[in-house]
Amino acid sequence: MGIVIAVDAMGGDKAPAEIVKGAALAAKDKRYQIVLVGDEEKIRAELDRYQGGPNLTIVSAPEVIDMHEAPAAALRRKRRCSMAVAAGLVRDGKAGGFVSAGNSGACMASAAVYLGMLPGVERPAIAAVLPTRQGSCILLDGGAVVDCSPEMLLQFAIMGNAYAAALFGKTNPKVGILSIGEEEMKGNNLTKASAALLRSAPSINFIGNIEGTSLYQGEADVVVCDGFVGNVFLKASEGLAELIVWSLRQSLKRSLVTKFGALCLRPAWRSLKRLSDYAEYGGAPLLGVGGVCIIAHGRSNALALANAIRAAGDAATADLVGGIRNGLEESGLVKPCKAKAV
């Protein structure tokens, strides 16, 4: 049977062409059973270009939410939109996870409405995986919740902890709070109040404040912050990486010698591109909802989408949602299920 992943074929700047192409790419791995959700005719037209196997199927959804629509209102109006139908497949147990590169606000709303929130979680968080000298670091929230309370940052820490354990095999991950100095007194009201809360959480290996420089040096496995700050961090990094690639490209153009140098340096260049290229990362999971949801970049090309599908497959295989549920129970933030049934 394999791992079933529902893909919102209509979401993203390059949908449905690049989305379908990405799905076809991912479907070469026969462990995946990919369900493309959206306008059947358009999807089939794209699918005809690739050698689709029996592990690529279509589920029809007549409506699409546009990139610029107000999320909640659009979702109320368009109950049969592609991302809602994809989320519904996960809710009904017909898919192990869903992926969308569409309107990210509407995607989060779809996940919250159709999959529900896990007990103990007030708001979901986008978990971004950043490269570091030691491997990787999970930063959350990457932009789901703009104004956060200290309690939310504690929930993010517990969810990030479970993600690091389930997907990266880290035991006792080091958890920090993104701030502007390592000393405890440095930071704003939110970071100071959150530090007190995280320090007293028994299931968290809290290492204190972390700055961006230390994050990229690999000093923490999980870093929490509010969604405004997290999104600023991600866009600063993305923008600078793009600038560096652009600027190197400009100076490489200058002479034959540098062109020759560039040829010799291909492997190094590729590793820089990989650092800067969101396509390699393939989308961030939305943590805190009752199923696997991967939010892909609106600009996703086929490669990025194929990676997002793999990310969804990995999360489903590792039972990420179960891991987070356990983490929340162990932390004492929620009563275990048995108690609930009484």
Added chain:
Amino acid sequence: MGIVIAVDAMGGDKAPAEIVKGAALAAKDKRYQIVLVGDEEKIRAELDRYQGGPNLTIVSAPEVIDMHEAPAAALRRKRRCSMAVAAGLVRDGKAGGFVSAGNSGACMASAAVYLGMLPGVERPAIAAVLPTRQGSCILLDGGAVVDCSPEMLLQFAIMGNAYAAALFGKTNPKVGILSIGEEEMKGNNLTKASAALLRSAPSINFIGNIEGTSLYQGEADVVVCDGFVGNVFLKASEGLAELIVWSLRQSLKRSLVTKFGALCLRPAWRSLKRLSDYAEYGGAPLLGVGGVCIIAHGRSNALALANAIRAAGDAATADLVGGIRNGLEESGLVKPCKAKAV
């Protein structure tokens, strides 16, 4: 006579050795008259290594504020510390500006206490200059004020505006607010309230929200934000640039071919280093105080310090403080001096 710049010789991780070396480097330009402030004996011992000319002098200051001392308390206790004496030279008209790589909180406090705040400014802001595809962008506040009001962001915009005009010759600079989406509704309470204020300020060419990606593409000349967010932005950029340089260096080590490639690519490599290297930028001016104050990075080496001295010289020559004062008056935030005298 030249431009007199007072340098806190005792401030910084590598003080006084690198500070004195940097001052000697800057003093090769005979337009500068550099006053080294601190422990006379130690400064002279370092100065003996270089061919110091008549444009390098010493002013004694018996006390030093440590990097880890609480700024305000330390400044109250050590009235004769090197940065306070340096700031005092500016207040007394004996220097056109001062530079310190020491405890940055104490440096800001020294500037505020000894130079005073400009009328109409509640709190000072650190203005960082970032490279972009179009040239440069001024980001403020880079970390002086953690929790800001919309009124402060308006003051930052007016000060950044004057800085862009005075130092970069920009007419009608494009001013944006750092946020997490270009649309007006995207952002947090602070960005939304500030946008309303900036839009109605007649002297500001307000272009709306700016994301980190657009900032590095060069879409704005001045970008304002609170000091927490600004500092997160700067440290994310610094950390990623360091990671990229490190990672390229790792992959360059791998084979003879890549080593040869690296040799051909020297100019490109240098341009990347320049992008990532704070030493090239040489410190950020503190805007809003009644004199020129340049806050250099604690890790400053001689080159960084020489650049910080030049930055102070440029600010003094361009009458940055006068420009900001005018900007504040024109904006209507303060009454012109004449009115004040009545």
